[in-house]
Amino acid sequence: MPERLKIDEPLWDQSTFVGRFKHFLWVTDPRTCVVSEEALDNAKVLVEQYRKGSEPPGTTLEQIIYAKKLYESAFHPDSGEKQNVFGRMSFQVPGGMAITGAMLQWYRTATAVVFWQWVNQSFNALVNYTNRNAKSPTTTTQLIVAYLSATGSAMVTALGCKYYWTKRASPFVQRYVPFAAVAAANCVNIPLMRQNELIYGIDCSDANGNVVAQSRFAAVKGITQVVISRIVMCAPGMLILPVIMERLEKYRWMQRITVLHGPFQVLAVGCFLSFMVPTACALYPQRCSINATTLEWLEPDEYKKLTNKCGANIPEVLYFNKGL
Template structure:
C-alpha cells in the first residue's frame, strides 16, 4: 500500500496496528510480535527498525518509496526486540519471539525425561533459569533489581519447581502413566506462581508507572503492579497448558500402541515437534488474553496515589489510568 510521506507521518504507531480493545485484534498483534522468525533479525535490521520508529516519532521524513506496510513491519520488529518502557534492546533469549523455539526444546526435555530424578533436576533448573530471564527482560516499567534480589527470586522459583516435580513424582509413582506425564505441567504452573511475583517484587513494593490517556506519567501504583503480575502469571500458565496437557495424552496413546517401543529414539523429536506446534499458537493467543496497555480505575488505586492525583487534578482526577502489565 503506497502512501505519501505526509500521510505516513500521520499514522499513530504508538499503538498496535490492530484494535487492542478486542481479543482478535490483540491476537493478530501478538502473532506478529511473537513470530519466531523475529529472533533471526540481524543487529542492522533491528537498528534500522529503531531508526524508522524514532524518525516517525520526531516527524522526520522517511525513506523514499516507504509504504504503510513497511512502516508497520519496522514497528513490529521494533516491538519484538525493544522494551516498551525503557526502549532498551532486550536480551535475545528473553524476547517473546524466542518463546516458541526455547520453550519447545525445554518443555520437550521436561516431558521426555520426567521419571529420572537427575533429569528432573536438570530440566527444571534449565526451565526456571529461562523463565527468570524472560520475567526480568519483560518486567513492567523501568524497575531495577539488585543481584541479591535476582538470586533470591531465582533460587526460590527453582526450589519451588523442583520440590513440586520431585514430590509429585514420588506421590504418583504407582499411578497411571498419564498422571506421571502431567507432573511437569503442575511443576511449571507452580513455579510460575512463585517466579513471576518474586522476579517483579520491586514493582509490588514500589509500584509500576501509571499514565493518563495521553501517555503522561502520573506516578507509581502498587495496585496496578499486583493486577499486572496476576494477569501475566495466568497468561504464562495458559501458554504452557496446551502443549504440556494435550501432548502427554498423544504420547501416552503412542506408547500404548507400541509405536514408541519400535522407535524409542523418536520420543524426544515427536514431543518437541508437538509442543512447538502448540506453542506457535498458544503463545500469542495467551499473550492476547489481557491488554498489554492495561487499565486500572481511579477507585482501585492505593490511597497514597489518590492523594497525589487529588492535589494535581483537584475534584476532577482521571477515571482511568493505564500501565504496561509486562509479558
Template sequence: MTDKECRIAIDSPLWDQSTFIGRFKHFAYATDPRTVFVSERQLLNAKTLCESYKLRQEPANTTRCNIIYAKKLYSSAFHPDTGELQNVIGRMSFQVPGGVFICGGMIQFYRTIPAVLFWQFVNQSFNAIVNYTNRNAKNPISATQLSLSYVSATTSALIAAIFSKRYLEKNATPFMQRYVPLAAVIAANFVNIPLMRQTEITLGVDVVDENGNPIGKSRAAAVKGISQVIVSRIFIPLPPMIVLPLIMNKLEPQLWFKQRSYLNAPIQMLILAAFLLITVPVGCALFPQRCSIDMDTIKRYDKEFYEDMEKEHGEQLPNKVYFNKGL
C-alpha cells in the same frame, strides 16, 4: 511515503487492542519466532526507521511495507517502556524455540527426581530471564535484588517440582505421572513471576491517564498486572503439555513406533512447535498489555499512593488509570 497516504501510528499496535482478536493478531505478529534470527544490526536499523518515521523524516523511498516490517521488528525485540534492545532469550518471540526445547525435555524426562529437578531448573531459569526482560521496566532493580529474586524463585520452583513429583508418584497412575512437569510448571509460575517482579509490588508501578500523562504509582496496579501475567504464562504451555502425553501414550505401544524409536523426539518437538505457535500469541492476548485499574480500587488498597495523587492532581484525578502490565 507521502502525507496523502494513511500514516501508521508507530507507538500503537496495528490492530484494536480492546478486542481479543485484535490482541491476538498483534501478538502473533510481534512474537513471530522468525524475528529471533534477525541480526542486531537489522533490529537497530528498524528502530532508527521507526523513530525517523515518527518525526516524518523517513527516507523518501520508504514504503508502507518497509514501515510495517520495521514496526514488527521493533515490537518483537525492544522493551515498550525503555526502548532498549532485549536479550534474545528473554524476548516473547523466543518462546516457541525455547518452549519446544524445554517443554520437550520436561515431558520426555519425568520419571526420576534428578531429571525433574534438572529440567525444572532449566525451565525456571529460562522463565526468570523472560520475567525480568518483560517486566514493567520503570522500576529499577539492583543486581543484588535480581540475584536474590532469581535464587528465591528458582529454589521455590524446584521445591514445588519435588512436591508435585512425590505427590503424583503416591497418588496417581503411571499415565498421570506424565503430568508431573505440568503440575510443577503451574505451581512454579505462582512463585517465579511475583518474586522476579517483587519490586513492582513493593514500590508500585507508574500509572497514567488515557492520554499518557503521569498520575502516580500504585501497588494494586502491580498486583493486578502480575496476576494477569501469571494466568497468561500458565496458559501458554497448558494445551501442549496436556495433549502431548495423550498422543504419546497412544503412539508408544504401536509396533511401528517401537521399531522407529528415533521418531520420538522429532514428533514431540513438531507437536510442541505447532501448539506453541498458537498458544504464545493467545496467552499474550488474554489480557490487554495496556492494563487499566479504577481509581476507587487504588483509593481502597493504596491509600498512601492515593493521597499523594490527590495532593498533586486534586479534583482532576481520572476515574481510571493505565499501566504496562508486562508480558
C-alpha cells in the same frame, strides 16, 4: 496526502481479543529472532525517524510496518532498550518447545526432573526479567534471590509430585509432574522476578500518557494476569501431549522408534506454542487499567498524592503496562 501510520499504536484494535491475538501473532513471530543486530538497529532508527516525520524520502508504508514489527519484537516498550534474544516473547516458541518437549520426554528419574526444571525456570526467569515493567528497577541481589527461590520452588514441587505420585498414581498421571511443577513455579517465579513492582508500585498514567500515580494494586493486577497467561500458554501442550503419547506408545511401530520420541514431543509442543503464545498474550490488554477510585479504597496515600497532583481533574481510569 495519505494519512500517516500511528507508529506507537498497534495495527489492530486492542479492546478485543481478536485484535490482540492478531497483534501478538504478528509481534511474536519467531522469524524475528534470526534477524541481524544491524537490521534491528536500523529498524529502530527508522521508527524514530518516522515518529519525527523525518524518514528518508521514498520510504514505503510496507518498510515502516516491517520496521515497526522488528522494533516491537526486540525492544522494550518502556525503556526502548534492545532485549536479550532469549528473553523475547518471539523466542517463546523455539525456546519453549525445546525445553517443554524435553521435560515431557525425560520425567522418569529424579535427576532428569531436577535438571529440566532448573533449565526451564532459568529460561522463565530470563523471560520474566526481560518482559517486566522496566520502570521498576531491580537490584542484582534481588534478582539472584528471586532466581534461586523460583528455581528452587520448581524443583521441590516437581520432586514432591514425583515421589507422591510414584507411590499413588499410575504411570500416565506421572506424565503430568512437569506441568504441576511449571504451574506452581510460575506463581513464584514471576512475582519474585518483579518484586519491586509489588513493593513500590508501578507508574500509572492518564489517557494522555502522563504519569500521575504509582500503585501496588496495579502491580498485583498486572502480575496476576501475567501468571495466568503463562500457565495458559503451556497448558495445552503439557496436558494434551501426554494423552497423545500414552496412546501412541501402545503401538509397536512407536515402540521401535523410542529414540524419536523426544524430537516428536519437541515438534508437537512447537505446534501448540505457535498458537498458544499469541493466544495467552492476548488474554488481557497490554495496556491494563484500574479505576482511580480503587486507589481511594486500597491505597489512600497514593490517592492523596493523585489528588494533589491532578486537583479537580482526577482521571477516572488509570493505565499501566502490565508486562508480558
